[in-house]
């Protein structure tokens with residue numbers, strides 16, 4: 001019996017809190033898996049709960065005549081909202097298959113598939129598997145022998161044969177035009193006043209022991225050809241007037257020649273698109289000078305670098321395969337070539353000592369001096385499943401979630417790692433505040449120019465913070481409390 005050809009895909013909410021999130025990103029995971037479905041003539045509904053206040057009602061309505069519901073999730077809040085959605089669908093008496101995909105289900109397919117609201121998990125790359133499942137369902141056939149699935153029936157978990165990661169050039173362009181109101185995903189930011197997110201590769205060849213990439217893509221890196229990237233960018237430019245691109249690739253600069261060719265084509269076609277992308281610190285030192293020239297000429301605004309730690313011991317423990325010196329050298333190289341560089345550091349790793357945390361601050365300070373402003377972001381370690389650091393966290397007293405549902409409240413969302421006190425977090429935040437104002441960036445200076453009150457605030461904060469940074473004195477943070485109070489008052493003026 002032939003059934004409908006409609007498929008509903010949900011990208012659940014990313015955040016529990018209602019705090020202001022400055023950017024609105026297109027839901028690339030569901031866009032990616034929808035591309036081959038649209039190409040085969042399916043009627044796909046893309047629902048992004050991050051931008052649809054009434055998403056739950058819309059979802060249930062769309063599911064009434066859909067062949068299946070696909071839900072994407074990473075570890076954290078998306079699991080909670082995805083399960084809420086699935087419950088609502090079942091409560092409405094709808095029995096369409098609910099298929100889950102994304103990083104979290106791919107890392108823990110068995111545990112995920114044991115949840116009653118999970119009919120099957122698609123492991124890893126979703127395009128070929130979901131297309132085949134859709135084909136079966138549209139013909140009214142069983143789909144449970146399709147390769148790349150994990151499901152649970154009568155208490156038994158079944159894992160079908162795996163698939164090789166396919167060349168992503170075989171998949172059609174992401175259909176941004178099929179999103180409800182695609183214009184809402186344009187952001188006014190440093191790379192361009194009409195910036196959008198885009199991904200040009202999948203996976204990462206590195207092996208960091210806190211990261212999901214090696215687990216899901218087995219250290220393979222598949223990338224679009226330069227021609228494909230250019231054709232996608234041209235589409236985004238003509239369809240949405242995009243003038244800025246934030247690459248969501250886990251690592252963009254794996255192949256220097258490819259990066260250079262993309263940039264050369266952008267220059268030749270006079271694209272006028274600003275962009276930023278992730279790089280590994282040691283890559284930059286190996287690039288030829290001409291590479292930087294062409295990257296910059298094509299609109300590269302910044303290299304985004306996951307530095308993680310300034311401690312040799314921690315970098316080794318997480319198998320980051322970089323040294324603190326690589327991090328500082330990357331800042332020197334980028335600055336010499338007039339390209340910004342922005343780092344992400346993490347503190348609170350399981351077993352990390354006070355001395356190692358100091359080493360991280362030291363490297364943050366060194367790179368700030370090289371580039372002339374505080375150019376880092378400080379994060380707290382959030383355990384995610386399936387890697388050596390997570391195992392270490394368990395050894396150190398972390399109580400690991402025992403079910404799919406429990407992973408929703410995990411990671412930074414819930415906080416409260418046994419070794420990470422609120423006092424520790426406050427101390428780190430205070431110190432970051434002093435770095436932000438002690439090494440003021442363009443952003444801080446722009447803030448100052450907005451009003452007289454803001455200008456006075458920034459002057460006071462930079463003077464006090466610079467003095468602290470000079471003396472490396474972080475105790476008695478009375479000024480921090482005072483400045484925070486003042487900032488609140490100014491924000492309300």
Ligand code: B12
Pocket residue numbers: 014015024025026027028029030032033050070071072073074075076077078099100101102103104107122124125126127130199210211212213248249250382384385411412
């Ligand atoms: C952007 C991003 C975010 C944004 C998302 C905003 C948005 N609207 O897009 C924000 C900032 C919210 C975010 C948050 C977090 N993130 Co994040 N994020 C990313 C990033 C850089 C890009 C995601 C993306 O668009 N990918 C592109 C799409 C096309 O790829 P994809 O997701 O792999 O999709 C494929 C498959 O997974 C599968 N698939 C995906 N969905 C579905 C659905 C169905 C039905 C099917 C069948 C298949 C399928 O098929 C797709 C195509 O092949 C990824 C890294 C990366 N490059 O993917 C990390 C990543 C997903 N994040 C990660 C992490 C750890 C986090 C945080 C926990 C970090 C933290 N410490 O707080 C938080 C989660 C908590 C929270 N608040 O949500 C990890 C995931 C780990 C995990 N266990 O889930 C990643 C992989 C980074 C990493 N390298 O480890 N993140």
Ligand code: SF4
Pocket residue numbers: 204205206207208211212213214250251280306
């Ligand atoms: S380099 Fe980045 S994306 Fe690659 S494995 Fe390490 S942390 Fe993950």
